[in-house]
Amino acid sequence: MRSHDQRATTPVTSTRAAYPSRGRLFSIAGAIALSAALGACSVSYPISGGTDEITTGSVDASRPAAAPKDAVVSSPLAPPPGAAAPQTSQARPVAYAPAAQKPVEDPAITPSDWAYARGALSLAMGADAVNASVPWANPDTGAYGSFSATASATSDNGATCRAFAASHSGGGREQRLEGTACRTAAGYWEAVALKATASRTL
Structure with a gap:
């Protein structure tokens, strides 16, 4: 059994230095909240003095989303190059109407x-x-x-x-x-x- 003097001289190791202080954590949280509020921004903040970075960002809501490549956004005013325009049917003049079929011959009974x-x-x-x-x-x-x-x-x-x-x-x-x-x-x-x-x- 250790004596009272030996227990008193045992060094006490603190784990507080291994983690960031509470004030430092509040600073990091405030920076992240500010980045989310500004929008379309990127903020890098070092943690514990290392080289790791936290990158945050948001999508600009005022910019319209791009339409898919195969989406039709407007009706074409003319056919695409190389394509023939649709032909509309027109009424044929009466002069081109087929002639009425005549009987083979009139009856020859006299x-x-x-x-x-x-x-x-x-x-x-x-x-x-x-x-x-x-x-x-x-x-x-x-x-x-x-x-x-x-x-x-x-x-x-x-x-x-x-x-x-x-x-x-x-x-x-x-x-x-x-x-x-x-x-x-x-x-x-x-x-x-x-x-x-x-x-x-x-």
């Missing part, structure tokens, strides 16, 4: 042919079957042809009508025809519409 063809038309329209062909011929002109109903009879505004197909050969050509016939008050069928759909030279 009034003389109708004197023989009308009977065949009435028989074909009165038949119950569809596509039943009824032929006719004109001995005076040598023309000939046929009629056949292509649909059942329908009632239109009180009139009974039926669509038909026909053929006509005469005058060196052959025609394919189609039309509509309606039954008159007298009871026979009369063609009310007729047009040529095809024609060829014999």
Whole structure:
């Protein structure tokens, strides 16, 4: 056991010198607060006399952030170099409008042919079957042809009508025809519409 004199002579080591004083720490904290308040500034302050530095700073709020490179900030007034400007459609003048398609040819059935063809038309329209062909011929002109109903009879505004197909050969050509016939008050069928759909030279 140590004596009282030995304990009294034992040196006492203080750790206070190893750390900065309280006043020095307050000075460092004040410098950091001042740097944050000023903004866009950098303050370096040595600690414990060494070479280490504390760098602080802030972003200037008054400066706008830069837009990304791919962000569109305004609409272009002209196409980029090398690009063609969009073409706007313009109304074409009437002179360039496509011509209306004309029928192949007008029906070549003459009034003389109708004197023989009308009977065949009435028989074909009165038949119950569809596509039943009824032929006719004109001995005076040598023309000939046929009629056949292509649909059942329908009632239109009180009139009974039926669509038909026909053929006509005469005058060196052959025609394919189609039309509509309606039954008159007298009871026979009369063609009310007729047009040529095809024609060829014999």
